[in-house]
Amino acid sequence: xxxxxxxxxxxxxxxxxxxxxxxxxxxxxxxxxxxxxxxxxxxxxxxxxxxxxxxxxxxxxxxxxxxxxxxxxxxxxxxxxxxxxxxxxxxxxxxxxxxxxxxxxxxxxxxxxxxxxxxxxxxxxxxxxxxxxxxxxxxxxxxxxxxxxxxxxxxxxxxxxxxxxxxxxxxxxxxxxxxxxxxxxxxxxxxxxxxxxxxxxxxxxxxxxxxxxxxxxxxxxxxxxxxxxxxxxxxxxxxxxxxxxxxxxxxxxxxxxxxxxxxxxxxxxxxxxxxxxxxxxxxxxxxxxxxxxxxxxxxxxxxxxxxxxxxxxxxxxxxxxxxxxxxxxxxxxxxxxxxxxxxxxxxxxxxxxxxxxxxxxxxxxxxxxxxxxxxxxxxxxxxxxxxxxxxxxxxxxxxxxxxxxxxxxxxxxxxxxxxxxxxxxxxxxxxx
Numbered sequence: 001x002x003x004x005x006x007x008x009x010x011x012x013x014x015x016x017x018x019x020x021x022x023x024x025x026x027x028x029x030x031x032x033x034x035x036x037x038x039x040x041x042x043x044x045x046x047x048x049x050x051x052x053x054x055x056x057x058x059x060x061x062x063x064x065x066x067x068x069x070x071x072x073x074x075x076x077x078x079x080x081x082x083x084x085x086x087x088x089x090x091x092x093x094x095x096x097x098x099x100x101x102x103x104x105x106x107x108x109x110x111x112x113x114x115x116x117x118x119x120x121x122x123x124x125x126x127x128x129x130x131x132x133x134x135x136x137x138x139x140x141x142x143x144x145x146x147x148x149x150x151x152x153x154x155x156x157x158x159x160x161x162x163x164x165x166x167x168x169x170x171x172x173x174x175x176x177x178x179x180x181x182x183x184x185x186x187x188x189x190x191x192x193x194x195x196x197x198x199x200x201x202x203x204x205x206x207x208x209x210x211x212x213x214x215x216x217x218x219x220x221x222x223x224x225x226x227x228x229x230x231x232x233x234x235x236x237x238x239x240x241x242x243x244x245x246x247x248x249x250x251x252x253x254x255x256x257x258x259x260x261x262x263x264x265x266x267x268x269x270x271x272x273x274x275x276x277x278x279x280x281x282x283x284x285x286x287x288x289x290x291x292x293x294x295x296x297x298x299x300x301x302x303x304x305x306x307x308x309x310x311x312x313x314x315x316x317x318x319x320x321x322x323x324x325x326x327x328x329x330x331x332x333x334x335x336x337x338x339x340x341x342x343x344x345x346x347x348x349x350x351x352x353x354x355x356x357x358x359x360x361x362x363x364x365x366x367x368x369x370x371x372x373x374x375x376x377x378x379x380x381x382x383x384x385x386x387x388x389x390x391x392x393x394x395x396x397x398x399x400x401x402x403x404x405x406x407x408x409x410x411x412x413x414x415x416x417x418x419x420x421x422x423x424x425x426x427x428x429x430x431x432x
Contacts (some may be wrong), residue, residue, distance in 0.1 A: 001039040002032035006059050009046025011194045011228060013076060015147040017044045019133040020075075020104055027105045038070050040108055043092075045076035047164055049330040053078050057089060064091040071111055075101055077164035081334070083121040097121030098164065102131065124151070124166025131169075134179045137186050142381045142391075142409045143226070144188040148176055148212050149195025154231070156258075157269045157336040158301065158329065161196060168200045173207065177215050184221030189411055190250075190379055191216055192226045199234035209234070210242045217248040223411060224379070224394060226250040229296075232257075232280045233272040240280075244287040251291035252322075252396040253284055258298045260315025261308040268301060269336070274315050281319055290374075292322035292367065292395040299356055300329040300349030302340035309352050317359055322367035322396070324360035328353050361421075368419035371397050375429060378414045380407045390423065398423040 003024055007017040020042065021031065032038035041063045045056035056078050064072050073094040079086035080097040087095060094107050100120045107118050130150060138144055148171040152162045180191055193212060195201060201209045209227075216225045225248050232255045243249055255277070259265050262273050272280075281293055297316060299309060316324065328349040331338045371393075378399050380391035389407045390400045393414075400423050401414055414426040 001029050002036060003029045003040040003042065004032040004038040005042045005044060006063065007044045008052060008055055008059070009044075009048065009077070011145050011192070012147050012150075012196060013044050013046060014138065015135060015145045015194060016076075016101065016133065017042075018135045018138050020044070020101060022136055023102075024105055024108075029105075038067060040071045040073065041067060042073040042075065042104070045074060045078035047077040047081045047160055049332055051330060053082070053085070060089060060091045071108055073104065073108070075104070077161070079121050080124075081160050081164035083119075086121070087119050093117055095119040095121065099124055099128065099131075099166075102133075126167060128166060129169055130171050132175075134175070134182075136182060137188065142188070142379060143190040143192055144183045145192045145194050145228075146176070146179060146183070146216075147171070147195060148193050149198055149201040152197040152200070154197065154271065155269060157267060157340070158298075158332060160332050160334050163334065165196045168197060168203055170201050170203070170205050170207065171212075172205065173211060173215050176212060177219060180216050180219045180222060184219055187409060189222065189409070190224035190226060191222060192228055194228035197231060198228050199231050208239065210239055213243055213246055213249055217246045222248065223377075224248055224250050226396075227253065229254045229256055231255075231271070232277050235280050235284070237283055240283050240287050250394045250396070251288040252294065252394065253288075253291060254294045254296075255280065257295045257316070257319075259301065259304075259308075260297070260312035260319070261304075262311075264301055264304055264308050264312065267303055267337075267340070274311075278315075278319065290395060292397070293319065294323040294325075294396065295319075295321050296325045296327070297356060297360075298327060298329050299352040300344040302329070302337050302344065303342040304329075304344055313356055313359060316356065317363065320367070321360060321363050323364050324356075326353055326357045326360055365419065365421065368397065368424055371416045371424055372419055373416065375413060375415045378412050378426070380410045380412060382408060399426045400424070401426050401428050403428060 005017045007013050043060050046052040071093050074092035075096040079095050093111055099122050151166045151168040155162050199209050201212050260274050376393040378391040378393055380389050384390050389403050413429040416424045416426045418425040
């Protein structure tokens with residue numbers, strides 16, 4: 001039988017879709033090719049915003065119209081967080097929550113046998129362990145994403161994810177090492193450790209994120225280990241010092257900021273102040289000279305005044321981020337912030353987003369210019385046009401070089417020559 005996945009949301013969702021797909025392949029299913037009819041359509045949903053739910057609904061309805069005879073499956077964070085809403089979506093023949101994904105193959109066969117709709121969404125339990133899951137690779141990617149942590153217990157005022165993902169659970173170190181070894185054997189040079197609240201890795205196992213980093217870096221054949229999004233307050237001086245000893249760890253850290261204003265951070269129920277955040281940035285730059293600090297910043301959170309926005313804007317300029325994802329606050333039913341007074345008008349949120357985005361584009365260009373003249377190893381990812389290839393340095397700088405065929409997945413030594421708006425241009429010194 002032919003199966004096709006439609007994945008929404010984060011890198012964790014991408015990993016989980018690949019794991020589910022490989023599990024189906026092991027049971028005799030195969031991937032539906034481009035333009036080829038599918039027997040099974042799986043929508044792996046995101047629920048971080050109300051718009052994410054709408055995208056999942058639209059995707060499922062569109063797929064069902066195109067292939068009405070296919071078995072349609074809705075899984076992921078939306079049905080887990082809002083099971084009653086998801087159950088109402090009649091286009092879904094099978095609805096599975098996050099804790100029931102391992103049953104996907106069985107439920108597909110059950111539906112084919114009975115033609116009876118299946119809805120199975122179980123709440124996350126306090127004693128729930130890390131879901132056994134692994135991948136052999138990630139189709140179309142030269143870097144392998146590896147989920148090592150699930151769940152979040154932070155309960156930020158704007159976020160529904162703790163309800164969709166449950167408590168913190170961590171991948172056992174032995175399983176982590178085995179999976180990284182398999183990826184190395186299949187030719188991957190870089191692995192990206194990901195999770196819902198990645199720095200919380202190991203708190204249920206008596207371990208820390210440092211243990212995971214050291215284990216991954218110790219695998220022969222892996223040249224780089226990169227970290228996914230990080231909540232900053234767990235990056236203590238002791239953690240930073242321990243990670244500095246790992247030469248394979250990429251000097252790029254995505255520290256989720258959300259706001260550079262202390263009063264806004266307090267209403268968001270974040271767990272740090274702007275001063276504490278800046279100290280972590282300084283500690284990282286001292287430990288990893290030339291490292292890149294990337295981030296996410298929200299504008300228009302309920303109650304954010306013009307003065308608070310100005311404070312956040314000033315903080316972001318001073319932080320010198322190499323890249324920032326700027327986005328407007330979006331109301332998420334079921335969260336504290338959705339019920340908060342003083343919601344900011346949409347037009348004002350858009351205005352603030354434009355101002356901050358422009359400032360962050362200038363910050364990014366300054367960082368790119370600082371890379372000119374450096375010689376770096378670049379992992380080539382894709383051919384952007386005939387004879388022109390793009391890849392990433394260890395600090396996540398996109399660099400383009402001229403070259404022949406088949407460079408994807410190669411590690412090249414490159415001298416950076418010029419900074420453009422979205423990338424740098426370089427010349428190849430040698431291949432590795």
